[in-house]
Amino acid sequence: MTRYTVKDMAMLSGVSVRALHHYDEIGLLKPAHLGANGYRYYGREELLRLQQILFHRELGLPLERIKALLDDPGFDRVAALKAHRDKLSAERDRFAQLIATIDRTIAQLNGERTMTDNELYDGFSAQKQAQWEKEIEDRFGAHGRTKIAESKANFAKMPAEEMAAGKAEMEAIHAALAAAIDAGEAADGARVQALVARHFAWVCRAWKPNRTAYIGLGRMYTDSPDFRAVYETVKPGLTDFLAEAMRVYAETTLRD
Template sequence: MEYTVQKLASLAGVSSRTLRYYDEIGLLKPARVTSSGYRIYGQAEVDCLQQILFYRELGLGLEDIKEIITDPAFNAQKALTEHRKKLLEKREQLNQLIANVEKTIAHSEGRTEMSDKEKFEGFKKKTIDENEKNFGEEIREKYGSDTVDLSNAKFLKMTQKQYEEVTALAEQVTKTLTEAMKTADPAGELGQKAAGLHKKWLTYYWNEYSKEAHAGLARMYVEDERFKSYYDKGQLGTAEFLRDAILIYTGFKQ
C-alpha cells in the first residue's frame, strides 16, 4: 500500500505538516518522491511512524527518537516491551493523580485535611520510584525482573494477616447486606455502608479502583448467574439490592 502525505497523516491522526517536518529533520523520509516532488510513503514508513508515535506519546524528544530508531543495534522487539512497561508506569502515575483529585474533592467538601506537602503528591514521579525501591528488589529476585510490577507486588505482599482481614471483610459485607435488606432501601445508611464495605473488600484484589469498574461488577452480579446465585442464596433479591446500593454509591444512579 502506498500513501501520500495527507493519506498517511489522516491514517495516523497527525497533520501533514508534521510529516513534512519529520522529513525535514530526517526523522521519517518518504519511500520515494515523484518527479513532481510529491512524497510517497510505503509499508516500512507506516511501521516506522507507528514507532515514532509510540515514543512521542512517552514524552521523548524527536531527536532522541531519531537516535533510538536509527540505532543499528535497535531491537524493535525489546523496545516494544520496554515501551509497554513505561506506559504501565505512566498509567500508574495517572492513577495517583486521579486519587489526588478525588482527595482534593473530598477536601473541598471539608471532609479531610490536607497538608501543603500532600497537595503536590502525584505530581512528582518520585513516588513511583520509591515504591520500586521498597518492593521491587526482593520480588525481582524471586520471580525475575520482567514479571515485577506494582500490582504484582500488591498481591504478593498480601500476608496471612491481610488474608484474614479480607475474609473478615467479606463476612461483614454479607452481614451488613442482610441487615440492609430489611430496610429495603439501597440508598439508606445500611445499604450505603454495605456498598462501602464492598469497595473496601474489592481494593484487596484490584490494584486500581474505579467507580466505573465497581459499578460494572455490581451489574455483573445480577446479569450473571454464577454471581447472582451466590448472593441470592440467603435471600432472594440480594444481588439486585447490592447492585442498586453500589450504583448509588458510585453515583451512577440516584
C-alpha cells in the first residue's frame, strides 16, 4: 500500500506543506493514517481528493464550500470534472482571446508610431476596419459559445462563487439591467446609462469600440439569434433594451 508523507503530497500536487496542514486542520483533507510519531500519511484516495480540491480551488471556491461539496454523498466526480473541464476551456479561450487582443494592440501601437511619420491614413483605416470586423467575429463566436455552453449546463444551479471574475461582472450587469427593466426604468435613464457605461468598460477589456462600433455591437445583439437567445433567457426584452441603451450611450458619450 502506497504511503505518502506531507512532502510527497506537496511535491506531487504542488501545494505547500503548510497548506496540507491547514487542510487537515479544517477537516478538508485528513491523512489516511497517523503514525505513532504523529506523522501524517496519505494514500491514493487522499491524492485523488486533493486533486479534486485543487480543481475547485482553481475556480475560486472557498475551502469550506469545497469541503461541503466533496463530502456530499450525492457528489458525482465525473460530472464535476466535466463541468470543470468546460469552465476551464472557456477560461482558456478567454485568455487566448486576450492574448490576440494584446498582440493587435501592440501591433497598433507600433503602427501608430510609423503612421505619424508617414501619414498613411487610408491604409490604416481600411486595415483597422478589417481588424475590427475580425475582432467582432472572434469575440462574437467565443462569447456566444461560452454563454450557450453555460446555459446548456445547469446555469441556474451554479453557485455564484463558481463564476469566473470576468463572467461574474457580465452577469452582474445583466442582472442589474433586468432589475432596471422590472423597475420600469427607461433605457436612456441615468441608472441604466451608468450600467451601460459598465458594460462598455467590460467590452473595453478586450476591445475598444468607437461610437458606430459600439452601436453596431448592440445591433448585433438584436440581430443574432444566438445572442438573442442568451439575453432573452436572462430577461425577456433585455436584448432590445440593452441595444437601445447602448445606442443612447454611444451617441451621447462616444466619438466616431
